[in-house]
Amino acid sequence: MVLEAFGQALQNFAPVGLWVVLGIGVISGLIFGIIPGLGGIMGLALFLPFAFYLAPERALPLMVALVTVVNTGGAMTAILLNIPGTEPNAATLIDGFPMTQKGETGRALGAALASSGLSGLVTALIALAMIPLVLLIIMGITSVEMVFIVLVGISFIAVLSAGSMSKGMISGGLGLLISFVGFQSLTGVSRFTFGNIYLYDGLHLVPAALGLFGLPEAIVLAVKGGAIARTGVVIGGMEKVWEGVRDVFRHWALWLRSSLIGYIVGIIPGVGGTVGCFIAYGQAKQTSRHPEKFGTGCVEGVIAPESANNASQVGALLTTLALGIPGSASGAVLLGGLLMVGLIPGPDMLNIHLDLSLTLLLVAIIANLLAAGICLFAGRQLARVATVPGRLLSPLILTIIFVSVFAIHEEFLDVVVALVFAVLGLSMRQLGYNRPALILGFILGFFFERYFFISLQIGGPLFFMRPISLILIVIIIGVIAMDPIRGLIRRKRGVTKA
Amino acid sequence: MRKRRLPALLGSICLILVLAALPFMAACAQPAPAPTPTPAPAPAPAPAPPPPPAPKPVSAADFYRDNTPTLIVPNPAGGGNDYLARLLASYWTEVSGGTMKVKNKVGGGGIVGTNFVYTAEPDGLTLGVMHTPTLISAWLYKEPGVEFDLAKFNWIVSVVKEPVALVVSTKAPYESIDDLKRAKDLKFGTSLAKGSSPLAEAIVSEVFGLDSRIITGYEGGPGVGLALARGEFDAVAWSLTTSLEWVDKGWARPVLAVIDFERADAAPDVPAIVELAELSPDQEAMLRVASTLNAQKSIYTMPGVPEDRVQFLLEAFNQIMAIEGFLKQAKLKWPVWTKPVSGEDMAAFIETTTIISQEDLAKAEELMEKYEK
Numbered sequence: 022m023v024l025e026a027f028g029q030a031l032q033n034f035a036p037v038g039l040w041v042v043l044g045i046g047v048i049s050g051l052i053f054g055i056i057p058g059l060g061g062i063m064g065l066a067l068f069l070p071f072a073f074y075l076a077p078e079r080a081l082p083l084m085v086a087l088v089t090v091v092n093t094g095g096a097m098t099a100i101l102l103n104i105p106g107t108e109p110n111a112a113t114l115i116d117g118f119p120m121t122q123k124g125e126t127g128r129a130l131g132a133a134l135a136s137s138g139l140s141g142l143v144t145a146l147i148a149l150a151m152i153p154l155v156l157l158i159i160m161g162i163t164s165v166e167m168v169f170i171v172l173v174g175i176s177f178i179a180v181l182s183a184g185s186m187s188k189g190m191i192s193g194g195l196g197l198l199i200s201f202v203g204f205q206s207l208t209g210v211s212r213f214t215f216g217n218i219y220l221y222d223g224l225h226l227v228p229a230a231l232g233l234f235g236l237p238e239a240i241v242l243a244v245k246g247g248a249i250a251r252t253g254v255v256i257g258g259m260e261k262v263w264e265g266v267r268d269v270f271r272h273w274a275l276w277l278r279s280s281l282i283g284y285i286v287g288i289i290p291g292v293g294g295t296v297g298c299f300i301a302y303g304q305a306k307q308t309s310r311h312p313e314k315f316g317t318g319c320v321e322g323v324i325a326p327e328s329a330n331n332a333s334q335v336g337a338l339l340t341t342l343a344l345g346i347p348g349s350a351s352g353a354v355l356l357g358g359l360l361m362v363g364l365i366p367g368p369d370m371l372n373i374h375l376d377l378s379l380t381l382l383l384v385a386i387i388a389n390l391l392a393a394g395i396c397l398f399a400g401r402q403l404a405r406v407a408t409v410p411g412r413l414l415s416p417l418i419l420t421i422i423f424v425s426v427f428a429i430h431e432e433f434l435d436v437v438v439a440l441v442f443a444v445l446g447l448s449m450r451q452l453g454y455n456r457p458a459l460i461l462g463f464i465l466g467f468f469f470e471r472y473f474f475i476s477l478q479i480g481g482p483l484f485f486m487r488p489i490s491l492i493l494i495v496i497i498i499g500v501i502a503m504d505p506i507r508g509l510i511r512r513k514r515g516v517t518k519a
Numbered sequence: 520m521r522k523r524r525l526p527a528l529l530g531s532i533c534l535i536l537v538l539a540a541l542p543f544m545a546a547c548a549q550p551a552p553a554p555t556p557t558p559a560p561a562p563a564p565a566p567a568p569p570p571p572p573a574p575k576p577v578s579a580a581d582f583y584r585d586n587t588p589t590l591i592v593p594n595p596a597g598g599g600n601d602y603l604a605r606l607l608a609s610y611w612t613e614v615s616g617g618t619m620k621v622k623n624k625v626g627g628g629g630i631v632g633t634n635f636v637y638t639a640e641p642d643g644l645t646l647g648v649m650h651t652p653t654l655i656s657a658w659l660y661k662e663p664g665v666e667f668d669l670a671k672f673n674w675i676v677s678v679v680k681e682p683v684a685l686v687v688s689t690k691a692p693y694e695s696i697d698d699l700k701r702a703k704d705l706k707f708g709t710s711l712a713k714g715s716s717p718l719a720e721a722i723v724s725e726v727f728g729l730d731s732r733i734i735t736g737y738e739g740g741p742g743v744g745l746a747l748a749r750g751e752f753d754a755v756a757w758s759l760t761t762s763l764e765w766v767d768k769g770w771a772r773p774v775l776a777v778i779d780f781e782r783a784d785a786a787p788d789v790p791a792i793v794e795l796a797e798l799s800p801d802q803e804a805m806l807r808v809a810s811t812l813n814a815q816k817s818i819y820t821m822p823g824v825p826e827d828r829v830q831f832l833l834e835a836f837n838q839i840m841a842i843e844g845f846l847k848q849a850k851l852k853w854p855v856w857t858k859p860v861s862g863e864d865m866a867a868f869i870e871t872t873t874i875i876s877q878e879d880l881a882k883a884e885e886l887m888e889k890y891e892k
Contacts, residue, residue: 073609160748221628475751
């Protein structure tokens with residue numbers, strides 16, 4: 022039956038129409054990813070009205086292609102401008118932007134594109150094989166385990182903070198604190214809203230992220246002059262881009278591990294792809310022979326999160342199709358799209374409509390490869406952005422950021438939030454505080470609080486006494502303790518040699 | 520170097536201020552008053568010109584054919600309200616000859632979008648769709664930021680009106696109300712701390728004398744359903760349609776009761792809670808509060824819209840509800856599609872909510888808190 026469905030899925034690629042909508046989806050996804058603040062959700066929402074008028078074989082490939090490549094587009098902005106194009110790209114800029122500053126833009130782009138494209142391919146194939154296991158995994162991970170999965174993500178604040186643990190913890194803690202603003206559904210209490218309806222849903226992530234990362238860089242570029250790439254560095258051409266591609270093959274074990282992490286985190290509903298990206302980044306640093314290079318422009322710091330974020334999209338797609346449960350925020354919109362074309366997500370998608378599900382997985386593979394290919398050929402030109410004078414680039418970045426921030430909800434207060442975070446981001450930049458740690462705390466704080474309080478209500482203070490939870494606790498302790506232990510071992514070796 | 524930096528810096532700052540101020544200026548823009556003309560010397564009297572012909576009144580049908588109404592969804596794209604809005608908009612052309620657009624205006628749990636419709640120009644071109652119990656709750660409890668008055672809206676139609684149903688997880692060993700009565704530390708699950716679901720669960724616990732508590736915080740229907748399937752809690756009171764879906768998926772046992780005064784058309788074999796136990800006057804009052812918070816999705820427009828346009832909207836949406844294609848697509852999302860409630864009946868229903876006393880609301884809150892500790 023599976024082989025027959027696979028054959029039918031391949032036949033679905035015969036009409037030119039499918040390739041046309043796939044192409045539209047890929048280009049749209051890249052555009053929505055590149056322009057900061059837009060993202061896959063807005064892209065899907067714009068295409069939703071067409072879903073009623075298109076056949077399922079056209080509407081769904083368009084939407085799936087869009088949502089699977091949006092993070093690839095977002096990586097461009099993260100690497101070139103230090104602005105996360107989408108939420109999961111926040112981990113990419115930690116090393117991506119420093120590589121641009123060192124003149125290694127092409128290498129960073131090549132590594133990001135190759136790892137995104139290939140991870141999408143591999144995880145789609147894994148998804149095909151893992152269809153029977155997906156349900157077991159999703160049903161086995163309860164709210165209690167979710168606490169520790171999120172905590173593993175939060176523990177990587179410690180990894181990001183190496184160099185100055187106290188500053189990193191302060192940044193992460195501030196992020197957690199900011200995440201608590203808003204209406205708390207567990208108790209029905211509004212916190213720090215000051216009676217303002219805008220703050221009822223908490224501070225919005227996009228204005229905060231763009232204000233924290235994008236505005237300070239644009240302002241510094243305008244004030245200091247010059248270009249993004251430091252004076253004197255040589256940008257290089259396509260050879261640098263291909264070097265980045267070769268880096269992915271050189272670090273194939275890291276790429277594969279990160280893809281698996283992203284995929285597994287992606288199939289679990291209610292966590293979000295960002296957690297997987299930071300976990301992947303953290304494990305890349307922990308397992309690297311040169312962890313001290315992370316944060317200064319290390320290609321492994323680009324390969325890990327970019328592998329994870331595309332893999333998580335494929336994982337979330339499978340959960341949405343197989344269970345009818347949105348695996349991510351964009352999955353919720355995709356779910357609406359499935360209904361609009363007359364399909365009910367759930368077990369039927371893996372039985373009666375297995376051929377369509379396989380078609381969509383193949384679309385995810387092809388879209389990832391196509392997006393990577395398009396961006397690779399533009400890589401040389403994209404790399405030159407690093408040499409554009411700041412006086413030309415800065416006003417453009419500022420315009421795009423402010424328009425994007427306002428356009429999300431047509432809310433002027435979003436612009437105010439972006440400005441406030443710009444002040445915070447500038448201050449943190451000057452004082453050496455870790456901005457990715459703040460964003461990590463901000464994103465994960467909401468999830469941690471929700472699952473922690475649910476778990477307390479279910480199992481009391483000893484809710485963690487479950488096998489998977491205990492394993493995750495050991496991982497968390499390992500993550501936090503690894504750096505100090507390594508330092509101790511190095512010091513002892515130094516003493517022994519002396 | 521400094522001279523080259525300064526213009527860029529000043530230019531950037533000016534650009535920031537202009538861009539940041541643009542949306543604010545657009546919102547505050549007011550037309551300038553016409554200047555008062557200076558009186559000219561009186562000319563010689565001329566023959567009076569004939570009066571201009573009175574403008575032909577535009578019928579509501581012509582108005583909606585030539586203008587595009589906007590249906591405001593106060594929730595993000597992809598959810599139930601959004602799906603309903605887009606489905607209705609796709610059939611609007613068939614009944615009106617014009618087009619309709621859908622716009623998501625999120626924030627404040629639906630309050631921002633509802634405020635937007637309430638304060639829009641009353642020309643009949645701005646309509647809203649709402650998950651009614653959420654906004655009834657916000658309005659009754661006088662949540663901060665609420666500008667609208669539900670009693671003043673022009674209600675067009677209400678769909679998917681359904682009571683809350685009690686179901687037990689297939690992972691839990693309880694198959695009947697008697698099993699629940701015998702259980703120790705029975706766990707209910709829900710999303711919000713206040714609403715139809717936790718109130719219904721509290722009423723069930725109170726009426727049947729259950730040793731139970733309510734776990735709050737799950738993320739909406741999908742989160743609650745998944746937790747029920749995993750066995751994180753034993754039972755839940757949730758909308759009937761979704762509960763029947765969970766039974767179909769094998770996540771829940773057959774529905775035990777509907778938490779209402781009468782049986783539901785969608786499940787005529789399932790008893791109402793009033794048939795299973797004698798309710799005290801206080802419990803009946805709580806059940807009345809819970810009934811006002813039963814799930815339904817309503818289409819409405821703001822007060823002050825001309826009557827003929829409201830009538831046109833009422834007829835148009837009733838026609839859409841009868842289209843076979845619309846029903847087929849609606850049933851994909853809501854397999855149990857109940858008869859729509861007319862605008863007039865919806866207005867009468869809202870009228871009944873206005874007589875719920877603050878005392879009863881406070882008692883309902885206390886009851887929920889009792890089981891949420």
